[in-house]
Amino acid sequence: MSSISVTRIQRELKDIKSECSGQNIKIELYNDEYTNLRGEIVGPPETPYHGGVFKLIIKIPESYPFNPPKVSFETKIWHPNISSVTGAICLDILKDQWAAALTLRTVLLSLQALLSDAEPDDPQDAVVARQFKENKRAFLKTAKFWAQHYAHAPGPVDKDCVEKLKKATEMGFFKDVSLEALSKYSWNLETAIQHLTN
């Protein structure tokens, strides 16, 4: 690993400790090499993600900061620009709009902003993006339920979701698989079950 990437990460980690107390973001080393980090962002207010804690996997390429870090969600999330399956993120600054002066901190702040402002026309998850555009109520309901289920977001849980998820699991389907099917079919239990049995 080139020395500039190591010294820059060291530098960034030091800066983050002194600056990020009030910003609901966190970055730390995952191992002693500076190639593998873990991040955390808290879901911003006035979004279905509010208060949820989303863990991020951050991989630093050898050519950092001349090339962007590779970032994906470890915590499952229902968002048009993030894969509900793999956690892969569609964000321009992590691709061709990366600039060497951007830092992990600015990346995490941008991800927080992405949670507030989805861009369904440039989707990473086509199913989520379609629901976002065609059935916003179902989208908000699902995104919030996922945030509570996977990211420990606070607040009363949607009873309809809990009930349908319980029914699906009682039929012998795994919880994650059931939740995925129900979410995909906008909480229509019958179609979700039909999909699961096929």
Added chain:
Amino acid sequence: MEPSTDQPGTSHSTTNPISDGSGENNGQFECNICLDTAKDAVISYCGHLFCWPCLHQWLETKPNRQECPVCKAGIGKDKVVPLYGRGSTNNQDPREKLPPRPQAQRPEAENRNPGFPGLNFGDGSFQMSFGIGAFPFGFFGTLFNINDGRPRPPPFGGAQYQDEQMLSRVFLWVAVILMFWLFFL
């Protein structure tokens, strides 16, 4: 979407000084790429500070998108100004320090025909040809054997040498006559 609000090195670092541990840096003179005190500093027209080696590597990484890493203004080797602090002993332009990328070379094709493409004694016979555009001085250059890496004439005194001397003289006269003819036609 746009990268979020603050950019390192600009307003942010002045309001919130970052100590780099050396205690002599308030963050204003840090390179926007390595975040360390800028070495071989250059400043872009948009006012952003970099180490030249850092900026150079950024420009190499994005040859098709020469943009300032901070504000995305146009930037390039000819669009930055080197900074020289007081008492710096070495005022060499930092842009010259880094070996510039090797330029593409266009070596001359090896010239096997001695001289101007007009005379050729190669196989005993000789050919003579030159375009109207060919200025006759080039011709003299050949005849008087200006040394430019072409094959040396045969050793002094040999029979071949004498022959060629004579031929040379003949051609000199031919050339002079032709020149006059061209001039006074």
